[in-house]
Amino acid sequence: MQAELISSVLWIGLRSGTPLLLATVGEIYAERSGILNLGIEGMMIIGAFTAFAVGQATSSPWLAMAAAAAAGLAASLIHAFISIHLRGNQVVSGLALTMFGLGLTSVAGGTFVGAALPREARIIPSPLSEELAAIPVIGKALFDQDPFLYLSILISVLLWFVLYKTKLGIVIRSVGENPAAADALGVNVYAVRYACTALGGALAGMAGSYITLSLRPGWVENITAGRGWIAVALTIFALWDPLKAIAGSYLFGIVEAGTYNLQPLGFSQWLLNAIPYVLTVVILVAGATETMRKKMGAPAALGVPYVRGEK
Amino acid sequence: MSSTQWAAIALILFVVGVGIGYMAAPKGAAPAQCPPCECPPCQPQAAPQYKAAFIYIGPIGDYGWTHEHEMARRAVQEMFPWLNTTYIESVPPDQAEGKMEELISEGYNIIFTTSFDYMDPTINEAKKHSDVFFFHCSGYKRWKNSGTYFADFYQLYYLNGLMAGALTRTGKVGYVAAFTIPEVVRHINAFAIGVHEVNPDAVVLVREIGAWYNPDLAADAAESLISEGVDVLAFTEDSPTVLQVAQQHHDRGERVLAFGHYSPMKQYGPDVCVSGQIAHWDRILEDILAKIYSGVYTTxxxxxxDYWWKLKEGAVELGCADNEPINPIFIDELRQVHVNETVLLPNGTVLENPDVYKLVMARMIQMGVVWHPDTGTYTFTNDECFDPFTGPLYDNQGHLMAPEGQRLGHDALWTMQWWYQNVQGPPLGGG
Structure with a gap:
């Protein structure tokens, strides 16, 4: 019985962690290139909404996911334009994007309230093989998931490889550390930053689509429920490293999934509900001071607009 | 640094544009719009005499509590040509008085506040504005110009409990609760009484999530109950999430059933939604507004x-779809389970050893509603001769809460802070 309980907590934890993972890896890329995007929540909900709308119209989850990625990408370009081209304040622009996404989907989603997603449009977990899924405790969590979840792990590992093991990765990181030097070496700083912000937007859109296509198939307002903010914190928690982001996201997911199993033991729900946010606050505070950030390896030019020829 | 200034201006324009777009967008559907019409009722005859405003705790897009209040608002707006209505959604309780002031200054003279937490703000405003009508939903404080109303679900939860007791195979039934305030405890206990009547060995496990509207927490709580072996779920939370979780398990070939809550939610779980509770606030609003218009109610x-409407007034309906008290795919299974008791119907019919389907219908008749499956309609008898909260009732510590034959009164129901004998829930009473 106890093994079964842990097994389902792990299973749900990995599912809950998947949108966090995609959004976090996307933000890692944006921040590695020097663009702080606090609009994850907004891009995510735009993605979630698009996925629901397309899924309902076409009954194709993969088309819905692609559309969500495109919508997230489009939304991120607003932020990219303001922060890269207009050199606006990235914090304000990102916050505006979040509010924009929440407001837009709330207005546009009015007619979707009460509509359910057709079964064919949903992504449903099913065992890779019955024998593997039957392994006690970890079998269900590792081998009884949906393809989207495996895809998100694959994307994260791939993006880790690109960031640390390829020349492109060096280019991206150098743009985030010292854009002037990168520029002097002939790197197009603006193009790299646009591309990384756009990738972040696409992944945030995909993260949103996982929520409406698999995790909570349906539409209600504010369906992302603050996951974008957790992703912002996880980016720091993961020290801007996609591999650590996998561990961090699943840890958050499992903590979230496990809390209610503690309620019968006498823990109050107020305490339990606070755990993920307490974790978030601790990480954000830890990452807030300049020396800590340096120690943690934050991109040196993070949030600083780059102006060619200016020092 | 003119580029920074340009950026700032662009950003401000962007935010302002978003704001204007949001404000200008039609709020919800547009019942107030006239069709491009020649029809006489659409011509404004005289200036509307009454302007009613609704203050909602959640978003109208929750598809639960606030959504149903909004549906009722639209219904009465359609119904009464002399009425103008508006609403404000997602109002935190501490901002309620300010919003009421705004609305009153705009000429709204009937204010509906639809959350328990608005109780004191409503009374404060009622004392300040003696010429305005106030109606507060789900509270107990009144004033000479401030009434209360509530559509109570406990009879429906009891009926749901009968079905849950018959359908559980693990002997564990789950309940996801928003808060363990008396209203919700009353509903959980009514549900548990129904479960116990059919299945005395079954237990009801309760998880409290601490929010009226939080799909994420509701899903986590539901999954946690399922991981402990629960196979039938009921809930109090303002979204269809718990039902969706059950449907997701069904899609994977696991048997998890659920009951709808507040709205007709069957589309979220067509294979798992057994029944549920649906609110018809428009019945109550209709009565209130007609009586204000005709001068029966004054300030x-x-x-x-105090409207405390239940089954017999038609303010609440059994089922997870309109005019369908029980999902047809479960009727056969309910007919297989018999309960060893005798039920006396108002017309003198005696049911011996009824199956659970018959028992549900019989209890509904005893509470004032007759379902006619052949025509798919209800008739109301206004005759209530049964109440789930009739003794003997024991709490889960073994204390006798109501002796044999005694029926709990209004106050005992509205202050309930004890768990029925088969409930395993979080500690009550602020503990």
Whole structure:
């Protein structure tokens, strides 16, 4: 019985962690290139909404996911334009994007309230093989998931490889550390930053689509429920490293999934509900001071607009 | 640094544009719009005499509590040509008085506040504005110009409990609760009484999530119950999430059933939604507004106006779809389970050893509603001869809460802070 309980907590934890993972890896890329995007929540909900709308119209989850990625990408370009081209304040622009996404989907989603997603449009977990899924405790969590979840792990590992093991990765990181030097070496700083912000937007859109296509198939307002903010914190928690982001996201997911199993033991729900946010606050505070950030390896030019020829 | 200034201006324009777009967008559907019409009722005859405003705790897009209040608002807006209505959604309780002031200054003279937490703000405003009608939903404080109303679900939860007791195979039934305030405890206990009547060995496990509207927490709580072996779920939370979780398990070939809550939610779980509770706030609003219009209610005589409407008034309906008390795919299974008891119907019919389907219908008749499966309609008898909260009732510590034959009164139900004998829930009473 106890093994079964842990097994389902792990299973749900990995599912809950998947949108966090995609959004976090996307933000890692944006921040590695020097663009702080606090609009994850907004891009995510735009993605979630698009996925629901397309899924309902076409009954194709993969088309819905692609559309969500495109919508997230489009939304991120607003932020990219303001922060890269207009050199606006990235914090304000990102916050505006979040509010924009929440407001837009709330207005546009009015007619979707009460509509359910057709079964064919949903992504449903099913065992890779019955024998593997039957392994006690970890079998269900590792081998009884949906393809989207495996895809998100694959994307994260791939993006880790690109960031640390390829020349492109060096280019991206150098743009985030010292854009002037990168520029002097002939790197197009603006193009790299646009591309990384756009990738972040696409992944945030995909993260949103996982929520409406698999995790909570349906539409209600504010369906992302603050996951974008957790992703912002996880980016720091993961020290801007996609591999650590996998561990961090699943840890958050499992903590979230496990809390209610503690309620019968006498823990109050107020305490339990606070755990993920307490974790978030601790990480954000830890990452807030300049020396800590340096120690943690934050991109040196993070949030600083780059102006060619200016020092 | 003119580029920074340009950026700032662009950003401000962007935010302002978003704001204007949001404000200008039609709020919800547009019942107030006239069709491009020649029809006479659409011509404004005289200036509307009454302007009613609704203050909602959640978003109208929750598809639960606030959504149903909004549906009722639209219904009465359609119904009464002399009425103008508006609403404000997602109002935190501490901002309620300010919003009421705004609305009153705009000329709204009937204010509906639809959350328990608005109780004191409503009374404060009622004392300040003696010429305005106030109606507060789900509270107990009244004033000469402020009445109360509530559509109570406990009879429906009891009926749901009968079905849950018959359908559980693990002997564990789960309940996801928003808060363990008396209203929700009453509903959980009514549900548990129904479960116990059919299946005395089954237990009801309760998880409290601490929010009226939080799909994420509701899903986590539901999954946690399922991981402990629960196979039938009921809930109090303002979204269809728990039902969706059950449907997701069904899609994977696991048997998890659920009951809808507040709205007709069957589309979220067509294979798992057994029944549920649906609110018809429009019945109550219709009555209130008609009586205001006809002068029965004034701003002097609302002190004792308290609507506590249940099945027999038609304010609530059994089922997870309109005019379908039980999902047809479960009727056969319910007919297989018999309960060893005798039920006496108002017309003198005696049911011996009824199956659970018959028992549900019989209990509904005893509470004032007759379902006619052949025509798909209800008739109301206004005759209530049964109440789930009739003794003997024991709490889960073994204390006798109501002796044999005694029926709990209004106050005992509205202050309930004990768990029925088969409930395993979080500690109550602020503990």
């Amino acid at each position: 002097q005589n609302l002190e004792n106006v």
